[in-house]
Amino acid sequence: MPTQPSKQKKWLTTLKFLAAYLVAAWTFLQFVDWALNRYSISPYWVDLLLWIFVGIIPSLLIYFYNQDRINKLILKKREKIIFPLNILLIMGVTYIGFGNSDLGATTKSIDYETESGEKRSALITKEEFRTGFYVFPFKPKEVDSSKQWLQFGINYLLVEDLLQNKNLSPEVANANNTQDKVRGAGYFNDYYVDGEFEIKDSTYILTAFIRKSKTAKIINQQTFKGTDVLNIIDDISVFVTDNFTSKEFNRPKYLDINVKEFTSTSLKAIEYFIEKDYTNAVFEDETFALAYLENGKRNLTFNQGKYEERLLADNAYKYRSRLPLQKQGEALILKNLAYDEYNNAEQLVKLQLEVNPSDDTYNRILYNIYGRTKNLKAYTQRAYDAWANKKSVNNGALLIEAALIREDYDYILKQIDLVSLADLNDETVFHLKLRPLILKGDIEEAQKIHDKFKLLHPDLEKMTKVNDIALSYLKNNKPTDEKLQRFEGFYRSNNSEQTYTIWVENNTLLHYTSNQSIMPYILAGDNIIVRGTASSGKTVLKKFYPDEIGEFYIFEHFEYRKDRNYKDWSWKMDDSILQSERLLESNQLDSAKVAYEKAIETNPKHYYLKDALAYINYVKSIDSTALFKQLNEVVGTYGPRKFWMEDGKLFYKRQQMENGRVFPKIELLPISENRYMNLTKIGDHFAFELYNGKPTKSFIYQYSIEDEEWRKSELEGNTFNRSD
Known part of the structure; x- marks a missing residue:
């Protein structure tokens, strides 16, 4: 056996x-x-x-x-x-x-049509298989105020250069200390790029570091020297690309345009561009297509003026051949949006998103288009799909808003918990649960989270107080449809052409900002609504004021960030106001006069309606020859202010940026011999001091909503002598 x-x-x-x-x-x-x-x-x-x-x-x-x-x-x-x-x-x-991973090819073929109508196809790397990483500022070894812009300029231009390669998915980030870099990059990426620079005897010396995102350990570095910083950025781009892309023969190859080609050969123009002074950037280089494009996108986002939108879009489109292919697509989309061709814009955006599904610019445009039509199903599904396709900070922020719109509170709370597991010592992510908990009705748990965050971040008191107000109110007051519906309506800014639509969907108060996105708001008082958290970098409070019959007719907008605050007013627009504006825009002055008189009777506190009526009455009281002569006399330069005639209309634009503000092109409408209103910044009147009937000085009146009166600004930058 x-x-x-x-x-x-x-x-x-x-x-x-x-x-x-x-x-x-x-x-x-x-x-x-x-x-x-x-x-x-x-x-x-x-x-x-x-x-x-x-x-x-x-x-x-x-x-x-x-x-x-x-x-x-x-x-x-x-x-x-x-x-x-x-x-x-x-x-x-x-x-x-x-289960949600793509187990097929890492590439896909896309079909597209050129502007000339030629059908083409291209092989690209699927976004899921692109290497994602942050690029942080390059720190100067020595402080030199004249070159300080390079600290944030190098990483911005480097990312713009790298974005041409669809094997990569780089993002600009502006954290400066190692702790913030690791925290920001470590959630969804394995690596990040930063660097340092110095200038010796007109020679730029730049060192680029590729680091592990969890530890900041350097895994590769290289120093570059030269007299042309833009050429050095091209070299750094090659260094980074070689580290992050495969050398296999069948990896898709992409056209790599040099930085100078898609920006400018003028370093001064690029300096202005990095500082977001796009007006002076194109003054230095009138063919600076990227500056026109970025300025046009900003102007469109904040509705600074329709004339300015179209001017910038036209110039971006005119010089688009200097841009990389994707940016050329942006220029065409911007032109369609500026001229209200939303159907064309939507089709073009969807084509671009086949190439770059998580591109922030294209997604914002698509969200804007869906927001205009209140297409909540498409709007929120886009955010859910983007998050499933690529985990990133921007996609996460959009997912939170989409989940709040859907009232999908348990889902978003679970997603935030999963992200928190990536860094158990994080002091920020847990606070993102605040709004889902508030809207879910769990005020007690929300208060605990908020108190913990305030304890850790006492320096953010200005932002956290917005949520304090909401929590205090909701402890004893439950939101109801009746309370929320009081805020519904269509509003316009006192300081720009931006409009806001507020409505109730199911149990949530939603707010669409023109050319931006839909945001859920939280009831924080009988006449107060709020949104945002300090952990996301911004909080907003809107305080509404009732008229004699108790209906809201205006709201005061307060915006709080870590480094600055912002305040504005917005007026509720009823059908009589909208009808008046349509008639005025189409130059039907007799009908517009009747409509404005009716609108003023219905909305007596809307001061700017009286200005529009004053304009109608004035131009009807003066013959066309005398009116043209009056407008033409104004034409000229008054310090930074420029006035000119175009198609029989008088326009104004301030040529200089001031405190980060960019001034749009505005049409001026006469209400007297020396005073002019406008329909863009309705709180400003432009006036002139006359000598023998001719303007010699330019100054501005501003309307005080609190005191309900016009006041001449006594600031030094208000009155300018004619200089031509």
Whole structure:
């Protein structure tokens, strides 16, 4: 009768088989990894197979130990349970881990049509397989105020350059200390880029570092020298690209335009551009297409003026051939938006999003288009899909807003918890749960989270007080449809052409800002609504004021950030006001006069309606020849102010940026011999001091809403002598 092997010998044999299995599995994985890279197939297969190979080990150990018996198909009860259970667990874990992962090719072919109508196709890397990383500022070794702009200019231009390569997904970030860099980059990326620079005898010396996002450890670095900083940025771009992209022959290749080509050869123009002084940037280089484009996007976002929007869009489109292909697409989209061709813009944006699904610019435009039509289903689904496709800070912020709109509170709370697990010591992410908890009605838990955040960040008191007001109110007051519906309406800014639509959807108060996005607001008082958290960098409070019959007719907007505050007023627009404006815009002055008289009767506190009526009455009281002469006399330069005639209309634009403000092109409408209103910044009147009937000085009156009166500004920058 054969002797049974000892347990020790059986375990030794088992371990030998296991070692052989591990070596074979590891060798196979190395081959698979090589094959996947060479033939552009999803690298997730390596991870999936690794989980399977490791997960099956419990069953293999049992098999190797009892192979003599099992080979004879003699299975004990425990093995009949463990083997299927092991397989089911592996299937469950791999489904959870890889169920939403793309296991196909890392590339895809897209079809597109050129402006000339030619149909083309291109092979691009799918976004899921692009290497994502932040690029932080390059720190100066010595303080030099004249070159300080380079600190934030190098990383901005580097990212613009790198974005041409669709194997990469770089993002600009402006944190300066290591702790903030690690915190920001570590959530969703494995690496980040930063650097340092100095200037010696007109030679730029830049050192770029590629670091691990979790530890800030340098994994590669290189120093570049030269007399042209823009050429050096091109070299750094090559260095970064070589570190983050595969050398395989079938990796998609992309056109790489030099920084000078898609920006400007004028370093002064680029300095103005980095400082967001786009007016002076194009003054230095009138072909600076990227400056026109960025200025146009900003003007469109904040509705500074329709004339300015179209001027900037036209120039960006005119010089678009200097831009990378994706930016050329932005220029065309901007032109369509500026001229209210929203259907064309939507189609173009969707084409661009096939190439860059998570591109912030294109997504903002699409959100804006969906917001205009209150297409909440498409609006929120876009955010959910973007988050599923790519985990990033921007996509996370959009997901929060979308989940609040859907009232999907438990889902977003779970997602925030999952992100928190990436950094258990984080002092910020947990506070993002504040608004979902408030809107869910869990005020007690929301208060605990808010108190913890305030304890950790006492320096953010200005921002956190907005949520203090909401929490204090909601402890004793429950939001109702009746309370929320009081805020509904269509409003316009006192300081720009920006408009706001506020309405109730299900149980949530929603707020759409023209050319921006939809945001959920929280009831914080009988006449107060708020949004935002200090952890996201901005909070907003809107205080509404009732008229004699108790209906809101105006709101005061307070915006708080860490480094600045902002205040504005906005007026509620009813049908009579909107009808008056349409008639005035179409120059139907007789009908507009009747309409404005009716609108003033209905809205007596809307002071600017009286100005529009004054304009109508004035131009009807003066013949066209005398009116043209009056307008033409104004034409000229008064300090930074420029006035000119165009198509029989008088226009104004301040040529200089002031305290970060950019002044739009505005049409001026006469209400007397020396005073002019406008429909862009309705709180400003432009006036002139006359000598022998001719303007010699320019100054501004501003309307005080609190005191309900016009006042001449006594600031030094208000009155300017004519200089031509």
